[in-house]
Amino acid sequence: MTVKNYSFGMLFLFLLIFMIGSGATDRNNEAANTIEERNTMTKQIESFIKSEPKLNGAITGISVRSASNGEKLYEHMGDVRLRPASNMKLLTAAAALAVLGENHTFSTEILTTGSIKSGTLTGDLFLKGKGDPTLLPSDFDNFAKKIKESGVNVIKGDIVADDTWYDEVRLSPDLIWSDEHWYYGAQISALTASPDTDFDAGTVIVEVGPRSKGKKPDVTVSPKTNYIEVKNTAITSEPSAEEDLTLKRVHGENTLTIEGTIPAGSAVIKEWMTVWEPTGYAMDLFQQSLKEEGISWTGKVKMNAAPSEAEVLYSHESMPLSEVLVPFMKLSNNTIAEVLVKEMGKVVHGEGSWEKGLEVVETELTKMGMNTGSLMIRDGSGISHATLIPPNEISKLLYAVQSQSWYDSYLHSLPIAGKADRMTGGTLRSRMEDKNIQAKTGTIYGVSTLSGMVETESGEKLIFSIMLNNLLDEEDGPEIEDKIVELIQSQ
Structure with missing residues (x-):
């Protein structure tokens, strides 16, 4: 009896040791596979950066983190301060939700x-x-x-x-003069109006339609307002000619000038133009x-x-902030960004200014773990070429916001790649279809950025920030970013 018990006990012990050993082996194999996947991602991205001629002379900043624990998995110049363009809105939205709350109304x-x-x-x-x-x-x-x-x-x-x-x-500190008459450079006032539900406040919609050859094109401004004067010297050209139309607003005035030619039979030209005051x-x-x-x-x-x-x-x-965030982030609305900055200044410091509002933004970002000592923040929209943020700090923020009570509203506001509806896909509606990506785009002269979340082929959720600066043509950026995201997602 004693021998039998002893034999059974030894057998059980051997089985236990075998199971533990097998489990350890599995875990070791899993860890080895993970390391190999990370090494593969690093090699692939580094190889792509070196081989892409459009990145020659440019600055490429990349940061990739685990969404589950915030571990930094890959970086390329991750701590270098770069111009974020509209990726700055990721910071503004987070601060606004933290300070004003999802239910804040105007x-x-x-x-x-x-x-x-x-x-x-x-x-x-x-x-x-x-x-x-x-x-x-x-x-x-x-x-x-x-x-x-x-x-x-x-x-x-x-x-x-x-x-x-x-x-x-009315205008943020670093807005360049050539942006003043376009919708993304609108003046900020506590009393303003939007022409449609894109909510580009402080703008009117100008439509120019061709007539018969030799005649001035038709021009309509909506909403109808006596505040705007139109000077139309444009001419309708023959159908085979190229469109060569110029729309401008005279600086310091509400006079819109329309010059050049528009071919007969061509489509109506539609632009959102800012008003002065x-x-x-x-x-x-x-x-x-x-x-x-x-x-x-x-x-x-x-x-x-x-x-x-x-x-x-x-x-x-107004609608609550949680709803305002949708056109703000999906359509990358600069005016809403700057309004939120001034509103934070007003609510916290009693002064609706960029100076006081940005103080609030930096305070909130510090609370969320960002190293604000490494940032230069000049506005809420990112149109400034003086605003500077390292990719590692953006990915750090995107990890931190996941624990906030308002995170669902924040995530919901981000464009979803490949979704055709403007208020769903936003600025990513024609990019990376069926790739399971939510991210914020950004573009200013020489700059293209993309930061957000992606689900890999193995089902892991990763956070990424891609910042391309000093491009000769910022329109090259999206294709490069999409390729880098594809390499990240393939892990």
Whole structure:
């Protein structure tokens, strides 16, 4: 009996040792395979960088991390400060969610300083903006209807715009002059308007359509506004000619010039052009809406702060920040980025400025583990050529945000590669179809960037940041980035 028990015990011990040994071998094999995969990825990416002629003379920064534990798996010049372009929006969005919260809204108020009696408001009417970048022409129509419903037909006083929620600085510090008239260089005001649901606040949509040869093309501006003057010297050319049309806004004015030629029978040219001083633009739309409701006023149209004793007649709330993030990140909306910076400054420091807002951004990024001492942040959108961030810091942020309560809203806002819908695929809608990638793009002169998350062929989730600087043509960037992502994903 003793011998049998001893034999059984020895057998059990041998089996246990064998199982442990097998498990250790499996783990060793798995670790060896992982190391081999990492070495393969490193070799493939390094080989590609060396062999790609479009990267000759350029700076290539890459950082790859595990999404599960943040371990850095690969880097190429990962600690070198590079221009992020719109990858800066990854930082702005994270800070805004942390400071303002997913449910934060922007309000617009209608205030009065007088009394309403027998259809007449004796006193001034104020339109006070608090930064809402999503106000549409239909919202101004609704404001007028609410005023009408409150019993006002005549205003014996002034119509006053109050944009004092933010400071008077309209353009971010490093915006170059040639970007001022395009939608991505719009001026920032606490009272502004967007022409459509892309929410490019402070812009109008200009459409130029050909007529018969020799005639001036048709030009339409929407929304209709008296704030814009159009000088059209363009000519419709013969159908076989090439399009050679130039649209500009005169600096310091709201005069749009249209010059050159457009071929007969060609498609309509459509551009989003900025206005000079968006507060006045919003007020022009508001005046139109008041007139359409049959509301008149005896005073002037002014710009001033509403007095503290003014009473709120109506308050409008925007969609929550979690929804604003979708057009912001998917479409890479620069105006929303800069509004968020000023809003953070206003909420935290009581000053809606770039200086105070960026202080808040850096404070929040430090809390999330970024080494802000290695960054140069000049704006919220990344249009600045002075903003500098290392790829390792971007990948570090993308790892850290996963633990935040608002992460789902953050991730939802990122473009999904290959998804045709603009509010799903965003700036990645025509790239890397069926690759299971969510990432933020970025482009300015000589710069192309892409940072986000990818699922590898083995099912592992990885975080990556690819930053290409000093390119001779930034349009070469996406193809190069897509190839690097493909190499990362193949592991």
